[in-house]
Amino acid sequence: MNKIWIIFKREYLTRVKKKSFLILTILTPLLFAGIMFVPGYLATRESQEEHKVAVCDRSAIFLGELKDSKSTCFYFIPEDEFNNIKENLKTNEYYALLDIPQNVLNSKRVIVYSHKQVNLDVKNHIDRQIERLLEDKQRAELVERVGIPDLEEQLQATKTNISVETFKMGDDGVGKKGSTEIAMGVGYAAGFLIYMFVFIYGSMVMRGVTEEKQNRIVEVIISSAKPVQLMMGKIIGLAAVGLTQFLIWIILVGGIILGAQSMVSTEDSSQTLENQSVMMTDNPVAAQVMDNMDADNIEQLLEKFLEILEGIDFTQIIVFFLIYFLLGYLLYSSLMAAVASAVDSEEDMNQFMLPITVPLIGAIIILANVIKNPEGSLAFWASHIPFTSPIIMMVRIPFGVPWYEILISISILAASTFGAIWMAAKIYRTGILMYGKKPSWKELGKWLSYRN
Amino acid sequence: MDFFNIKNVSKSYSGHQALTDVSIDIKKGQVFGLLGPNGAGKTTLIRIINQITAPDSGSVFFDGKPLKADDIYRIGYLPEERGLYKKMKVGEQSLYLAQLKGLSRRDALRKLKYWFEKFEIQGWWDKKLMELSKGMQQKVQFICTVLHEPQLLIFDEPFSGFDPINANLLKQEILNLRENGATIIFSTHNMSSVEEICDHVALINKSRKILDGNIFDVKEKYKTNTFDVVYKGSFVKLENALGANIQILQHNETDRVNELTVRHLNGGSHNDLLMAIAANAEVLSYTEQIPSMNEVFIRVVNENN
Incomplete structure (x- = not known):
C-alpha cells in the first residue's frame, strides 16, 4: 500500500506541478467557449455579405414586392435580358437568377439558376418571400370572394403563441421550476465532460505506461514494487489529477455564478452583459439560454436563468458525476494500461486501442439520441451497459432517473471495472517485460492465466 | 555458510524453456560472475532473484531462509537495459527510487548527498535527466542501485556505456562495496572484466548451467x-x-x-x-x-x- 502511495505521489505531483497543467486547466474552458461561439460569430458576419439575385418575373405579380434581406437583394430584369444573364452567371455581378414562370400561381414552382450552388440563406429567403406573397394574394382574393366583413382581422386573431412552463415534482411533492433546455444542456455538458475526462486521462495512463516501457525504467521499478502497484499508483495518481482539474473548474464556475447573482442585484445592465459573456465561456448551459434571448431584457432573463439553475440539484449531479467519472475512468484506463503494456510500437498500439475506444465514441454518437428521449429503451440500455453507462447515465440524470436504475447501473459498472482492473493487472505484469514481438489477442488471453 | 542459494530452479514461458534445473550457491562477500551467451536464461534467473517473476519449480534461499517479499529491500539491481524518467529531475528521481526501496525521505536525502559528493555531481541535482550524457545517466542509475545499501547487488553489464576512466571508477566502487560486506552478482559478456573482479563464475547455456566454480579452478580445468x-x-x-x-x-x-x-x-x-x-x-x-x-x-x- 505504501508503494502505491509513493508511486501515486510521483504521478500526481509531476503533472500538477507543471505550469502547462495550470494553463491548460484555465484555457480549456475558454477554448471550448471559442469553439462554440466563433462559428456563430462568423455566421453573423457572413450573412452580411450581399448576394444579388436577378429576378425575371414572367407572372408580373412580384414586381417591387420582394423584400431584400441582409444577405439577399433582388433586382428585377426585363425578360429579354434573361438569356444573356443566365449564360453569363459565372462572370456577371449576379449571384443567382430567379425565373418565375407565368403560371406560378398554379404550378407553385420557380427556378433558380446559379454558377455556384446557392447557399441555404438565399434559397430560404427566396422561398419565404414567394410563399408569403402568394399566400397573401390568395387570401386577399378569398376574403374578397366570400365577403365576410372583418374576416382578415378575425383570421389574424386566431394566431396563438403558447408558452409551456415546466415544473419538476420532487419526491416531497414540491414542484421546482424546470427547463427541458437546461436539463438538456446540463446533461449534454456532463456526458461530454465525462467522455473528455475519460479519453484524456485514459490516454495519459497509456502514454505513461508506454514511456516507462520504452525507457526501460520499468525493470528498475518492479524490482522494488509489484507491477500491479505501479499500475494502480499511476491510474489513481492520474485520476487525482483529473479531479483536481475538475475541482478548479467547479470553483471557477461557482465563483462566476455567485458573481452573476450579485451583479443582478446591483442592476447595472452593462456589467451584467459583461458578466453574461464571461459566464457563457464557462457554462454551455448559458449558451443555450443566450440563443433564445432578446437583447433588450438580458437582465430579466438572467434572473430567470439563475432561478432555473437553482432548480437543478447540482449536488446530486456533481456526486454522480464524480462516481461515474471515477468508475468509467478506471474501467477504460485499466484496459488502456493493459494494452500499452503489451505492445512496443505506436502502430501496434493503434490496432489494439481501436476496440477500446469504439464504445466510448459510440456513446457520444448515441448521446444526441438519448438527450431527445432520455426515457427511451436506447437510453435505458446504454445507461446500464458499463462501457457507455458513465456517459449516458450522466446525460439522463438531470432529467430525473429512478434511484434503483442508478443503483443498478453503478453496480454493473463497478463490477465491470473491478473485472477490468483484475484482467489488466494480469496482462500488465507479463506485458510490461515483453519486448520485441507483437502479441496476438490469443496470447493476451494466455497471459491472464499465467501464475506469475 | 552460503548467502544465496538457487536450488533446482526451472522456468518456462509459453513453450520456451528459459531455465532448466539450475542450482547456484553464492557465498557471502563473493563477486559471482553469471555468464552465458545471449538468450541463455541469465536475465530470467536475475528476475527470479529480484522476484519480478517466480520459478515454475525449485526454490530460492536468501541468507538461509526462503526468499520473501521483504527481501527486495536487501537487493539492489542494475538491469542491462536501463533507463530513468527522461523529463524528471535527477534529484527527485533518485529520491523517488530510493523511497521505493524503502528508505525514508530523510535517509534518502542524506545518502544521496554522500554519493553525489563522492561522484562530484552535486550540480546535476536540479537537471532533467535528458540534459545529461548517457555516461552521466549511468552514474545516476548506479547511485540509485546502491543507495539503500543492499546486501546483495546484481549488476547486469554495468560497464557498457562508460568510458575507460568512468568504467575504472565504477570497478573500484564495486570492489569497495564488496570490501564493505556486500555480495555481488555480476553478469557480463566482457570476459576481461570477469577476470578482473570475479571470484567465482557460473556459465549458463541453453537454459542449463554447464560450468560452475572458482575462477582459478575453472581456468585450471581448461588449460x-x-x-x-x-x-x-x-x-x-x-x-x-x-x-x-x-x-x-x-x-x-x-x-x-x-x-x-x-x-x-x-x-x-x-x-x-x-x-x-x-x-x-x-x-x-x-x-x-x-x-x-x-x-x-x-x-x-x-x-x-
Missing part, C-alpha cells in the same frame, strides 16, 4: 598443458631430443633467442618437460599457457552446442 619456452640453442637438436609425448605446436627462430610452443601430451609432470628441454638447450623462460576466461567461454559453449 591444455601448453607451454611457451624461450631458449638459446639448436632447434634441431631439441626437436630430436623431445619424445613423442611432447608435441611441438609452433617454432620461431630469431637472431638472439628461439621461441617454442609445445604441448605436453598424456599429462606428464612439468618437471619432465622442463628437464627434457633443459638438457638440450639453455632455457631463458618457461610459461604455462593459462586460458583466458574468453577462451574458456568460447570453448565450453561450443562444446555444449
Whole structure:
C-alpha cells in the first residue's frame, strides 16, 4: 500500500506541478467557449455579405414586392435580358437568377439558376418571400370572394403563441421550476465532460505506461514494487489529477455564478452583459439560454436563468458525476494500461486501442439520441451497459432517473471495472517485460492465466 | 555458510524453456560472475532473484531462509537495459527510487548527498535527466542501485556505456562495496572484466548451467598443458631430443633467442618437460599457457552446442 502511495505521489505531483497543467486547466474552458461561439460569430458576419439575385418575373405579380434581406437583394430584369444573364452567371455581378414562370400561381414552382450552388440563406429567403406573397394574394382574393366583413382581422386573431412552463415534482411533492433546455444542456455538458475526462486521462495512463516501457525504467521499478502497484499508483495518481482539474473548474464556475447573482442585484445592465459573456465561456448551459434571448431584457432573463439553475440539484449531479467519472475512468484506463503494456510500437498500439475506444465514441454518437428521449429503451440500455453507462447515465440524470436504475447501473459498472482492473493487472505484469514481438489477442488471453 | 542459494530452479514461458534445473550457491562477500551467451536464461534467473517473476519449480534461499517479499529491500539491481524518467529531475528521481526501496525521505536525502559528493555531481541535482550524457545517466542509475545499501547487488553489464576512466571508477566502487560486506552478482559478456573482479563464475547455456566454480579452478580445468619456452640453442637438436609425448605446436627462430610452443601430451609432470628441454638447450623462460576466461567461454559453449 505504501508503494502505491509513493508511486501515486510521483504521478500526481509531476503533472500538477507543471505550469502547462495550470494553463491548460484555465484555457480549456475558454477554448471550448471559442469553439462554440466563433462559428456563430462568423455566421453573423457572413450573412452580411450581399448576394444579388436577378429576378425575371414572367407572372408580373412580384414586381417591387420582394423584400431584400441582409444577405439577399433582388433586382428585377426585363425578360429579354434573361438569356444573356443566365449564360453569363459565372462572370456577371449576379449571384443567382430567379425565373418565375407565368403560371406560378398554379404550378407553385420557380427556378433558380446559379454558377455556384446557392447557399441555404438565399434559397430560404427566396422561398419565404414567394410563399408569403402568394399566400397573401390568395387570401386577399378569398376574403374578397366570400365577403365576410372583418374576416382578415378575425383570421389574424386566431394566431396563438403558447408558452409551456415546466415544473419538476420532487419526491416531497414540491414542484421546482424546470427547463427541458437546461436539463438538456446540463446533461449534454456532463456526458461530454465525462467522455473528455475519460479519453484524456485514459490516454495519459497509456502514454505513461508506454514511456516507462520504452525507457526501460520499468525493470528498475518492479524490482522494488509489484507491477500491479505501479499500475494502480499511476491510474489513481492520474485520476487525482483529473479531479483536481475538475475541482478548479467547479470553483471557477461557482465563483462566476455567485458573481452573476450579485451583479443582478446591483442592476447595472452593462456589467451584467459583461458578466453574461464571461459566464457563457464557462457554462454551455448559458449558451443555450443566450440563443433564445432578446437583447433588450438580458437582465430579466438572467434572473430567470439563475432561478432555473437553482432548480437543478447540482449536488446530486456533481456526486454522480464524480462516481461515474471515477468508475468509467478506471474501467477504460485499466484496459488502456493493459494494452500499452503489451505492445512496443505506436502502430501496434493503434490496432489494439481501436476496440477500446469504439464504445466510448459510440456513446457520444448515441448521446444526441438519448438527450431527445432520455426515457427511451436506447437510453435505458446504454445507461446500464458499463462501457457507455458513465456517459449516458450522466446525460439522463438531470432529467430525473429512478434511484434503483442508478443503483443498478453503478453496480454493473463497478463490477465491470473491478473485472477490468483484475484482467489488466494480469496482462500488465507479463506485458510490461515483453519486448520485441507483437502479441496476438490469443496470447493476451494466455497471459491472464499465467501464475506469475 | 552460503548467502544465496538457487536450488533446482526451472522456468518456462509459453513453450520456451528459459531455465532448466539450475542450482547456484553464492557465498557471502563473493563477486559471482553469471555468464552465458545471449538468450541463455541469465536475465530470467536475475528476475527470479529480484522476484519480478517466480520459478515454475525449485526454490530460492536468501541468507538461509526462503526468499520473501521483504527481501527486495536487501537487493539492489542494475538491469542491462536501463533507463530513468527522461523529463524528471535527477534529484527527485533518485529520491523517488530510493523511497521505493524503502528508505525514508530523510535517509534518502542524506545518502544521496554522500554519493553525489563522492561522484562530484552535486550540480546535476536540479537537471532533467535528458540534459545529461548517457555516461552521466549511468552514474545516476548506479547511485540509485546502491543507495539503500543492499546486501546483495546484481549488476547486469554495468560497464557498457562508460568510458575507460568512468568504467575504472565504477570497478573500484564495486570492489569497495564488496570490501564493505556486500555480495555481488555480476553478469557480463566482457570476459576481461570477469577476470578482473570475479571470484567465482557460473556459465549458463541453453537454459542449463554447464560450468560452475572458482575462477582459478575453472581456468585450471581448461588449460591444455601448453607451454611457451624461450631458449638459446639448436632447434634441431631439441626437436630430436623431445619424445613423442611432447608435441611441438609452433617454432620461431630469431637472431638472439628461439621461441617454442609445445604441448605436453598424456599429462606428464612439468618437471619432465622442463628437464627434457633443459638438457638440450639453455632455457631463458618457461610459461604455462593459462586460458583466458574468453577462451574458456568460447570453448565450453561450443562444446555444449
